[in-house]
Amino acid sequence: MEKAEFSAIIDYLNRNWNKPWEVEEEMVKLLYQSKIPRLIELGRTAIPTEYGPMTYIVFGDYATGKEYDVAIFGNFTGKKLRDYNYPLVRVHSSCRTSELFHADNCECRQELDFALKQMSKEKKGILIYLNQEGGGNGIKAKLTAYNNTFGLKKGIVIVKKDKKGRQLNVYDGYEKAGYKSEHRDFDPAAAILKTLGINSVRLMTNNPNKIEGLASKGIKVKPFGIHIKPTNGIMRKHLITKAKKLGHSITNKDLN
Numbered sequence: 001m002e003k004a005e006f007s008a009i010i011d012y013l014n015r016n017w018n019k020p021w022e023v024e025e026e027m028v029k030l031l032y033q034s035k036i037p038r039l040i041e042l043g044r045t046a047i048p049t050e051y052g053p054m055t056y057i058v059f060g061d062y063a064t065g066k067e068y069d070v071a072i073f074g075n076f077t078g079k080k081l082r083d084y085n086y087p088l089v090r091v092h093s094s095c096r097t098s099e100l101f102h103a104d105n106c107e108c109r110q111e112l113d114f115a116l117k118q119m120s121k122e123k124k125g126i127l128i129y130l131n132q133e134g135g136g137n138g139i140k141a142k143l144t145a146y147n148n149t150f151g152l153k154k155g156i157v158i159v160k161k162d163k164k165g166r167q168l169n170v171y172d173g174y175e176k177a178g179y180k181s182e183h184r185d186f187d188p189a190a191a192i193l194k195t196l197g198i199n200s201v202r203l204m205t206n207n208p209n210k211i212e213g214l215a216s217k218g219i220k221v222k223p224f225g226i227h228i229k230p231t232n233g234i235m236r237k238h239l240i241t242k243a244k245k246l247g248h249s250i251t252n253k254d255l256n
């Protein structure tokens with residue numbers, strides 16, 4: 001490989017880790033011009049899970065090089081879910097710290113578990129798992145933001161404070177590092193739903209941006225509230241900040 005080509009790849013990867021949304025925007029434009037569909041189904045299979053039987057589908061995204069996981073509850077064997085009128089749907093963004101390592105500064109793992117249990121109960125539902133870490137800013141941004149927010153003191157994780165002595169939150173951490181608090185893109189989720197033949201959903205969320213994100217792409221959305229009780233003080237503050245800063249519908253009842 002020529003050195004220039006190699007440098008171009010390194011440059012691409014750096015931009016992808018630093019600013020994934022910029023790469024995505026450019027790629028979406030190119031795909032549109034080339035009339036190439038953004039998503040491709042990589043495969044599907046039935047899997048037994050503790051939540052019950054699922055059809056597991058993985059889509060690849062040409063714009064980001066990412067993979068998106070989809071879990072479908074119900075006796076689904078065809079290509080399209082035509083009889084799924086307003087099914088329960090959760091569009092969940094990956095949070096490796098919470099879901100893999102059970103970090104308890106945010107509620108992501110509990111939300112995922114709640115959604116899967118609810119779908120299992122109804123024996124119908126679609127969970128779309130979007131690989132977009134750190135509020136869409138990428139895992140590199142998340143590490144920086146968390147490092148701006150948390151520290152280790154005598155073996156205990158502490159929340160850092162600003163000059164006025166106010167405890168910081170992860171959104172402060174993102175902004176300090178030059179990122180937006182919310183940079184997620186719900187277009188792939190809308191595209192996945194349309195590919196599956198779904199035009200209406202009961203969306204499990206308290207996030208107005210997510211409702212708007214799907215509605216703007218022609219999906220009819222009925223909100224289905226999702227309420228997670230915080231398990232500790234850091235998570236509680238995180239939920240309060242989320243409500244104030246991003247307009248999530250989280251009430252006092254949810255917090256206590």
Ligand SMILES: [Zn+2]
Binds near residue numbers: 095098108109
């Ligand atoms: Zn999280």
